[in-house]
Amino acid sequence: MKHSNQGQAERPRLVAFWSAHGSVGRTTTALNLAACASMKMRVLLVDLDFVAPSVALVAPTQDLSSLSTVLHHHQINAGVDSSFLHEFAPQFSAASKGFRVIAGLSRPERWQEVEPRLLQELLKDLAPFADLIVCDLHANSHRLLAVNAVARSMLTQADVVIALANANPMALARLLREIHELRALRTNSESIHVVFNKLAAKTTQPAEVAAFVELTKLPAPMTIRDDHDAFEMLVARASTKATLRKRSAYKTDIQALTDKVLGL
Numbered sequence: 001m002k003h004s005n006q007g008q009a010e011r012p013r014l015v016a017f018w019s020a021h022g023s024v025g026r027t028t029t030a031l032n033l034a035a036c037a038s039m040k041m042r043v044l045l046v047d048l049d050f051v052a053p054s055v056a057l058v059a060p061t062q063d064l065s066s067l068s069t070v071l072h073h074h075q076i077n078a079g080v081d082s083s084f085l086h087e088f089a090p091q092f093s094a095a096s097k098g099f100r101v102i103a104g105l106s107r108p109e110r111w112q113e114v115e116p117r118l119l120q121e122l123l124k125d126l127a128p129f130a131d132l133i134v135c136d137l138h139a140n141s142h143r144l145l146a147v148n149a150v151a152r153s154m155l156t157q158a159d160v161v162i163a164l165a166n167a168n169p170m171a172l173a174r175l176l177r178e179i180h181e182l183r184a185l186r187t188n189s190e191s192i193h194v195v196f197n198k199l200a201a202k203t204t205q206p207a208e209v210a211a212f213v214e215l216t217k218l219p220a221p222m223t224i225r226d227d228h229d230a231f232e233m234l235v236a237r238a239s240t241k242a243t244l245r246k247r248s249a250y251k252t253d254i255q256a257l258t259d260k261v262l263g264l
Contacts, residue, residue: 016135018164019163024139029224029257031136034134035092038098038099051108074118074121152185156185162195172211172212
């Protein structure tokens with residue numbers, strides 16, 4: 001699923017994952033959405049969380065290069081070919097052949113090395129090899145978003161932004177306090193998909209959903225139910241420890257989110 005404008009080459013669909021401050025399962029959800037999408041298209045996931053990058057932790061058996069290393073070699077190579085893909089944007093272990101990843105930085109203090117221009121040039125050269133690019137951004141705060149040019153660039157350019165939060169009063173308060181900055185970056189609020197994560201599997205629509213709609217006038221958020229019998233991630237389904245059932249509330253909700261983001 002690629003997009004094009006008159007006079008411009010087709011480009012991959014760009015999806016950015018954003019959240020208010022707190023542990024809401026953003027990276028897990030981003031990985032699982034990418035894994036679902038990779039059943040139908042070529043997907044590249046880029047870890048742009050400069051506070052706590054964790055994509056590489058999900059693939060401990062793979063020696064993934066850090067984002068700064070990838071950017072450095074891209075400048076040297078002045079382009080992307082199959083050898084570059086194999087070394088710096090490899091196939092994600094235990095996933096489909098259409099799922100590639102670029103890991104985050106090795107240390108948070110190296111984030112200053114990531115210039116928006118260099119990242120844009122890298123993604124442009126990777127575009128012919130992907131139909132969907134998923135960016136996992138760091139948790140937002142007023143200060144961080146204000147100074148982080150990379151995050152602002154991704155949130156502005158993304159075709160879709162998935163704003164993740166947990167369905168509890170504290171998480172709702174954080175989301176309401178910080179989502180106005182996200183809305184200020186987006187010309188179309190309908191391209192922001194709010195998702196409440198980690199609901200109990202048998203929970204009815206939480207009160208936070210109605211409260212969010214009333215206070216923001218945005219569409220009703222989607223929900224992702226927690227499933228203790230399916231805690232293993234979809235991308236780990238080839239692992240001998242994977243316990244994900246073929247039918248589970250979690251998998252159903254992840255698939256529904258994937259289909260909505262892709263317009264299916």
